[in-house]
Amino acid sequence: MHRKYVIIGNSAAAVGAVEAIRRNDRNGSIVIFSKESQSTYSRPLISYYNQGKVGRESIYFRPDDFYEKNDCDFRPGTSVFKIDIHSCTITTDSGSDEKYDRLLIATGSEPVVPPFPGLDTVSNVRTYTSFDDALALEELISSGLSRVLIVGAGLIGLKCAEGISKKADVTCVDLSDKVLSSILDDVSSDLISDHIRSNGIKLVLGNAVKAFSGNKAELADGSRIDFDVLVIASGVRPCASLFKNAGGLTGKGIIIDDHCRTSAENVFAAGDCVESVDMSTGKYKVMALLPNAYMQGECAGSNMSDTECVFNKAIPMNALTLFGLHILTTGSYTGEVSDDSEGNDIRRFYHSDNRLNGYILINNIDKAGIYTSMIRDRVPLDTIDFGLVRKAPGLMAFGRVYRDKTLGGKS
Amino acid sequence: MYELREGEFRNISGCAISGIFSRSGNRFSGRRIIDSMKVMHERSNGLGGGFAAYGIYPEYKEFYALHVFYDDTQARKDCESFIDAHFDIINLSRIPTRKTPAITDEPLIWRYFVAPLPTRLAESQLDEKEYTVRCVFAINTSIKGAYVVSGGKNMGVFKAVGYPEDVGEFYKLEEYEGYCFTAHGRYPTNTPGWWGGAHPFSLLDHSVVHNGEISSYDANRRAIEMYGYKCTLQTDTEVITYIIDFLHRRKGLSFKEVCSVMAAPFWSTIEAMPEDDRNELIYLRSTFSSQLITGPFSIIVGFEGGIMALNDRLKLRSMVVGEKDEMVYIASEEAAIRVIQNDLDRIRAPKGGECVMFTVDKGDE
Amino acid sequence: MKRVYVNEEWCLGCHLCEYYCAFAQTNENDIARALKDKVIKPGIRVEEHNGICFAVSCRHCEEPLCAKSCITGALTVVSGIVSVDTEKCIGCYTCILNCPYGAISPSEKGAILKCQLCSDNTHGSPACVKGCPNKAIVFEERGL
């Protein structure tokens, strides 16, 4: 049977889906709609682009011949306007209809832009989530506009700051008194702030922008900051409205099950646009992260092409390097904390009920995946040498049977 | 320079052999075997030839016929007094020979028909055959200049230094009639030749002619000497003869079994056999492992009422068997058979290790 | 597919695998010249504790979490071998965060470093296996 797959979106989730579909179905047709004009690229790389670590050609997530090789009908620069889950049809902005047998919504997320008073008076405002943003920012800075104010000292804000720090005079403002408040705990956050400051970024924390007037920001404590370029990095939200408008079940994002199925028949969703179960807590959560996106996309693609696949291992995870400092965090910071930090080596482990829930590693991140797997596999801590593994991550803590299986290939 | 006599060094040689046998026991002249051997002249070098003849003394068939070489009359005296002390001598005579320029340096060649002295035999607590064997060994090892060439009943060995056909002429072999003749022409590589060292080699009625050189010689020799045999000649043939005597007479193995010991099948062959045969061969081969003969050989064994031929298990020496009516011919070369019986019913080359045996009564076994 | 397996029972903790691995990566032909005064960065690493020791290298998983989570597409599976394109890799270490075996490590050049079964050097087959004096590391077909 010839099947028609339609994918809305063109990032990691879409790529995961295409690769999975093609493993199972070489004949069906795949149509990919992307509102952006580029081939699929890696969003997290945009700061590396600005930093000069990644060239224009290296930002792409897959080789040039990806669409051709996977026999995809790729339609760049085409936004989807409407989904009709009853007639299995989508409608593009240009009004053309496309029928689908299976639909994947991988629309990703969009930056949140808070309604700052006077924002409309500011010139050179950008968000920082797309390659276009990165290109625009580069152009602005290289045109001599070197004072950049970034609103938000979260992941996006700080990566942006790092990306442009060599060429611009950067100030970061955040309402919270901690940087990276969404991914770090208080203890580790302070170390990062110091490190960022020592790399020439001005951090203004615990202080919100009240309003803008022209290219001047007025802060809650009354101070003012002049800038040339404003970057709004106040987080992202899932692009779930298409599906919501079609009558699908959504929360903050599109609700999916462990097969990446939505509430609508033959409609799947994956990536930043969805809300799924965080296995470190068991609760629904938006986890807008590339690895999750890819694996959800792959799971969706697999199920779309009739090969059953379960993905129930989504967890929040972040791997980032800020000014040479490695930060790896995973899971949720709930339960008791065991702190094995030594100096600038931060090793903090959150655990409860004999399970590891989350961890934060800064600096020495060697073999961190072993901790991740402990969370992902819900490894009972009393079955391993938890004390040992915290200090010296390794399979040593897991016992012979586990190693015989994993390293020795013995069942 | 002192020349080593045969028996004092290990002799290595190549050879020709032939045998003629009547399955019905009809007697025929020794002329035929001479003719057969003549054809294989090239396989000999004039340093040894000889014959074993069976059924030639019907009038004395109850008595051991001792053929003896003497270096001198003193030896004869000593020997005869020994014989006299152990046997009843029924008849004694020189063995008739004819002068021929090809045969020189002949010893004194005498023949005795004897029976063990009943009193001495009883004293010895041996059976008659063993008694006779021991006496023969005693003469050969302890009486200087005397050598018993053969000592079986109704048979005799005629051998000399020379080409076999000349040896036959010398002994007037054409005047003897027997039901079986075997013959040997010798090609020793490093010997001056000695009359006693020529083939056939015999013990009681067993005689062996042998073509080849066995690699297992010392293993066989040292094993057989454990059982009272004395390998005085250091020839392969001698040790083979003793092995046959040991296995057949002393251990009571059939000739077929003897062959399974001397030219035992390879273990791989044994393993592939049906269980009964396999067990028997494993038993024989492990029990008599020191009697396995390796290296190239073909032998013809004459015995009372029969003839047997055997090739080594790799068949490193040639041997053919021809049959015409009741006559059997065995020789190193087919030509040696054809020359005396061109019109054969059947001719074949036995397999290595295959026991080829014919007896007067039972025929082909 | 043939993989590198570790027979813990026979691992002596000699660390030769690490050195042979590091040597293999250099594509030099003299190990002394290649590794003299160098801090080695092997793709296989020995864990030791309380008399137990074993070496760990990439398992080349059939469902490689590292490749699936790679944000640049630098990690891909090439004929069963989980391979890294070091030109593409920007050293974000998402793979390190995901590898359940701790088999990926940062490299000095800012990318990551992992075992590629010596498919990427002149050794042809894994140098750690050839160098293991006790057959604790083997390269064979075992199912996973």
Place this chain on the structure above:
Amino acid sequence: MMIRAKGLSTREINSAISAAENKIDIVDCFGERFIGCGSSGRRINITGTPGNALGAYLDGSEIIVKGNAQDAVGDTMNDGMITIYGNAGDALGYAMRGGRIFVRDDSGYRTGIHMKEYGDKKPVIVVGGRCGSFLGEYLAGGLIIVLGIGCNTFPAGFFTGTGMHGGSMFIRSAVPPAGLPEQVIVKQANQSEMSLIKDILKEFCSYFDISADTIYDRPFYMLTSNSKNPYKQLYTEN
């Protein structure tokens, strides 16, 4: 089942023993060797004089000899019981690892040499009379009791306990042992030590109809070893 041993070969006797159900009476025994060799689960009554190596490698059977036994009784015995209503010869219980041997009267030289124990296996030899020299040589484990009944001197010959490095011996004697090797500790057994052998003595006495009182009239000397490694200091690595 009854076996008349005279004229039978050892093999015939032993195959009859293994063929028998349980209880075997062997009569007319005159030096037939290896009786009950390696046997288990049988009860063998012997009348006469069994030959050497009676019950060698015995693995659980019970052998009762009405008469004297010769040399090497219970050689390398693993388990079982041998009771001799008379004397035993030399090398009684050599290298024995388990089970018990009771000898009513005397035993010869080298009684219980190299007996050893392992786990729950703990061999016991009790000799009612006296023993020859080299009693308990190389003793590595187990228990040897010599009662010296009817003996007014020390009831063992010379060199008792040579090379002893385990196990214990209890020797009932009016006079203390003399000339023991250095590593053997000797002391008069106290009450708690005596309680260790109380049950065995009781059993021994009941077997041979000996009044228990008669054996407690004299002290028991307990011999043990002070080292499990008697030759530790002997060598120099070269």
Place this chain on the structure above:
Amino acid sequence: MPVDYLYPEYEVIRNYDRCINCRVCERQCANEVHEFPENAGKMVCDSSKCVNCHRCVALCPTKALKIVKSDHTFKHNANWSGKAITEIYKQAGTGGVLLSSMGNPENYPIYFDKMLINASQVTNPSIDPLREPMETRTYLGSKPKEIRRDQDGRLINTLPPQIKLSMPIMFSAMSYGSISYNAHESLARAAQELGILYNTGEGGLHESLYKYGQNTIVQVASGRFGVHKEYLGSGAAIEIKMGQGAKPGIGGHLPGTKIGGDISRTRMIPEGSDAISPAPHHDIYSIEDLRQLVFSLKEATEYQKPVIVKIAAVHNVSAIASGIARSGADIIAIDGFRGGTGAAPTRIRDNVGIPIELALASVDSRLRSEGIRDNVSIIAAGSIRSSSDIVKAIALGADCIYIGTSALLALGCHLCRSCQTGKCNWGIATQREDLVKRLNPEIGTVRLVNLLTAWQHEIKEMMGGMGINSIESLRGNRSMLRGTGLNERELEILGIKHAGE
């Protein structure tokens, strides 16, 4: 005491241009010769601890190490050698009996090296072992004295139990305790693969090796360690150890420090307790007592197993062997004075016993002269170093040979002769867990199989050259040997002629 200080016998030479500080040498040396002091920044070593086992040399990835004999020396003295002097120092310092291991290293004649093997030329064809069958299968055991037949004239199998071997080579007795479990397992597995037998030695048989029973000789020594009915029944043959070539007349002694869990279980003695094998079996003081032990073992195993009696080659070995051949034993193993050992008093090892070549020749001749050679098979042992040694031994009269040291060398032994320390860096003569694991039986098995397969090929080549295609035709075939540089008496004892004759 400074007076006892002796300059090390060996020096470890490190090529610092090649050393990459990988510290493999340090980790691999149980003698703790090598060290990497953090402040030195380079490897250093203490040669005085070195036993010259080559473990570090072999494993050094950059080949930066070598070990040389120290040139430090005493004043030259042909009589008082450095060895003699240092041994006196050792004894004066400790009062101890000098203890050494492996075989006699002294300069006595090696008769194998003075015998040459024959080959066929012209008169008798040599046989090409690559094409023609070439049999090395060997049966060991007593041969029946008489042939019996049933009523139908069929032969009755009167053959006593035999050991069947694919080649006339077995692994000689090395106890679990003196060598490691992994060494034992390697021997057992190799024996099984090769169709030969290995020998438990006197330490009993580890339960997990019972499965190799068909390829096992279980030994009964004077200590009777681990000897019980199941043990006796578990092997294909039983060996009574009366003596050992390395230490004739001396018992064995495994110190309590080596009696750990598994060894203790296998020997059936408590952990930490010395395992002492008395010099004699105290139930054997004469040849008739030996007969008693032989038959008690046969009784215990229902006459299903051949019994081997192993003796050291001593002066009147042929008379002893003659006695054994009449004792009911099926096989005699004779161990020459070069045989190895885990530990022996140095003086005994180096001065007691006689060479196996002479012992073997005289035993074989003696048994033949008495007509009882077929009562027994003969195993020769005591430093068989190559296939040509084997060919020579068999031509002298052996049915089979035992190899011990050669097998250990195949397993990695470098003959440093330090077995007695228990710190064998090659995982062979040790019970230390971290060292034992250095011998992976999978590798050990392959190496043993390789060695013997190669030797078997060589034996076949030599046999083929002689025109012999079955090993039994080589046995006692002394005309296949000639001596070189031997005196009349030696030739006479060996029963061979001089080369050229």
